[in-house]
Amino acid sequence: MSPTHAPVGAARQGSLRELNLALVLGRIAAADRPPSRADLATATGLTRATVSAVVEDLLAGQLVSEAEPAPRAGAGRPARGLVLADQGPAGLGLEVNVDYLTVCVVDLAGQVRHRTVHRADLRPVAPEDALARLVDLAGQARADAARQGLTLAGAALAVPGLIDEAGKVRLAPNLGWRDVPVPELLSAHPPLTDRVPDVPALVVDNEANLAALGELHSRPPGPASFLHISGEVGIGAGIVLDGALFRGVRGWSGEIGHLPVHPQGRPCRCGGRGCLEQYAGQEAIVAGAGLVRAELPADTATARLAELAEAGEPAALRALNDAGTALGVAVAGVVNLLDLDTVVLGGGYAPLAPWLCPPVLAEIKARVLTAAWSPVTVRPSTLGPEAAAVGAAGSVVRRIVARPAGWLNRAG
Ligand SMILES: [Zn+2]
Numbered sequence: 001m002s003p004t005h006a007p008v009g010a011a012r013q014g015s016l017r018e019l020n021l022a023l024v025l026g027r028i029a030a031a032d033r034p035p036s037r038a039d040l041a042t043a044t045g046l047t048r049a050t051v052s053a054v055v056e057d058l059l060a061g062q063l064v065s066e067a068e069p070a071p072r073a074g075a076g077r078p079a080r081g082l083v084l085a086d087q088g089p090a091g092l093g094l095e096v097n098v099d100y101l102t103v104c105v106v107d108l109a110g111q112v113r114h115r116t117v118h119r120a121d122l123r124p125v126a127p128e129d130a131l132a133r134l135v136d137l138a139g140q141a142r143a144d145a146a147r148q149g150l151t152l153a154g155a156a157l158a159v160p161g162l163i164d165e166a167g168k169v170r171l172a173p174n175l176g177w178r179d180v181p182v183p184e185l186l187s188a189h190p191p192l193t194d195r196v197p198d199v200p201a202l203v204v205d206n207e208a209n210l211a212a213l214g215e216l217h218s219r220p221p222g223p224a225s226f227l228h229i230s231g232e233v234g235i236g237a238g239i240v241l242d243g244a245l246f247r248g249v250r251g252w253s254g255e256i257g258h259l260p261v262h263p264q265g266r267p268c269r270c271g272g273r274g275c276l277e278q279y280a281g282q283e284a285i286v287a288g289a290g291l292v293r294a295e296l297p298a299d300t301a302t303a304r305l306a307e308l309a310e311a312g313e314p315a316a317l318r319a320l321n322d323a324g325t326a327l328g329v330a331v332a333g334v335v336n337l338l339d340l341d342t343v344v345l346g347g348g349y350a351p352l353a354p355w356l357c358p359p360v361l362a363e364i365k366a367r368v369l370t371a372a373w374s375p376v377t378v379r380p381s382t383l384g385p386e387a388a389a390v391g392a393a394g395s396v397v398r399r400i401v402a403r404p405a406g407w408l409n410r411a412g
Contacts (some may be wrong), residue, residue, distance in 0.1 A: 212238020
């Protein structure tokens with residue numbers, strides 16, 4: 001036998017252990033109630049001894065913990081179930097948007113353990129300065145996470161724009177960013193997280209995509225196929241089909257804000273005319289309601305609109321109805337094309353949903369061929385305005401759960 005066989009055998013051993021770790025941890029993550037070791041042996045087809053050894057590794061690595069035993073009426077020792085740990089590795093989620101920065105930390109169980117929203121108009125701010133502010137906030141998040149026994153194992157950053165495979169922001173029209181090499185700019189700062197094998201230190205992704213992923217993985221689980229629309233100054237959509245994000249050929253799908261709703265209409269920042277964003281973006285709604293956005297503090301535009309609508313103020317109600325109608329025209333086109341039955345309104349749209357949903361539904365009813373016998377649900381996101389940052393952190397956590405050996409094998 002050639003000596004080269006030895007390392008191959010060793011690699012196989014390593015791979016089998018890694019596969020078993022991922023298999024057992026995946027079952028614990030997906031379970032409705034904390035499974036016992038015996039449940040895990042049944043579910044995975046592994047022997048009880050193998051499951052016990054794998055669980056010991058996961059417990060030692062702070063990836064799982066033993067749940068409090070459920071009280072039992074009968075005699076006998078209650079079996080202790082296993083749950084994802086609330087200490088150990090966690091994901092860092094970041095978002096840069098037109099008028100805010102968000103930083104959050106999500107633990108393995110999906111709980112948000114830290115969140116900061118820093119409101120500021122970032123359009124006049126240079127990208128490197130906006131990222132420097134974000135690094136400061138991330139540093140505070142890391143310290144807070146450490147106090148809670150959490151180690152940041154990777155980060156994902158949401159940006160409202162077109163991101164290429166290297167993480168460069170090719171274009172974020174509402175932020176005024178073009179060809180911004182985000183990973184390179186961030187590398188000038190101290191690392192945001194610990195270094196963990198198999199977990200990318202930083203992933204940059206589109207804000208609407210990450211918000212849609214956050215919605216997809218929220219609990220209780222929703223539908224496997226839906227359209228998630230993030231309504232801020234810009235409007236982005238995440239298309240989820242059969243439990244996976246549809247990214248398009250180059251990863252740039254979902255630019256619903258630039259669907260034309262009035263082909264000869266208002267000029268748009270993208271160079272086109274009559275784009276949805278010009279009629280249903282936050283600035284259009286604010287202007288339609290007779291408010292001057294520059295006079296509103298950065299965080300108050302959506303809240304102020306909701307307040308006026310609540311009070312029955314006619315201009316605000318009309319502006320929201322017009323925005324909802326334009327949004328409904330675009331959504332009806334998407335539903336006709338993709339045959340979806342759920343539309344989730346996220347970001348700044350979520351608090352305005354009581355006024356946006358009726359006109360959106362009216363357009364769907366009028367324009368979607370199948371609407372008469374296949375109703376479409378339109379509802380607000382349950383994740384709140386920080387959906388993209390929570391989705392970003394959740395994407396890190398799912399990588400750790402999918403490949404736990406990287407965390408267990410890390411140095412130190
Ligand atoms: Zn446009």
